[in-house]
Amino acid sequence: MDNITNKEKLAVWLNEKWKEGIKCPVCKENDWGLYEQLWELKQFHKGATFNYERPMIPLAIITCNNCGHTMHFNALKIGLTIPDGLISSKKVK
Numbered sequence: 001m002d003n004i005t006n007k008e009k010l011a012v013w014l015n016e017k018w019k020e021g022i023k024c025p026v027c028k029e030n031d032w033g034l035y036e037q038l039w040e041l042k043q044f045h046k047g048a049t050f051n052y053e054r055p056m057i058p059l060a061i062i063t064c065n066n067c068g069h070t071m072h073f074n075a076l077k078i079g080l081t082i083p084d085g086l087i088s089s090k091k092v093k
Helices: 006-017
Strands: 032-034 039-042 056-064 070-074
Touching (some): 006 032
Antiparallel strands (some): 039 056, 056 070
16 A cells, blocks of 8 residues: 555545545545645734744545535545645744
């Protein structure tokens, strides 16, 4: 399973975890777009400028291909491959 992509890992994880089918909560369709790339959710600091050292959570994103509803999932909890340097040295609490 070492050569499996993040997109493939995400698809497997969703199929294992989503107990009642993967229907969109908005339009009720079952047509999702999965991304290979990961996204970042940074901790908010009032008045802070952009800073790579702020704690962040890497996210896997899925988007309904019918209505555009988007959901995000913690990539660490899924076990996705996190690129070097993406996680800051500070722990997210």
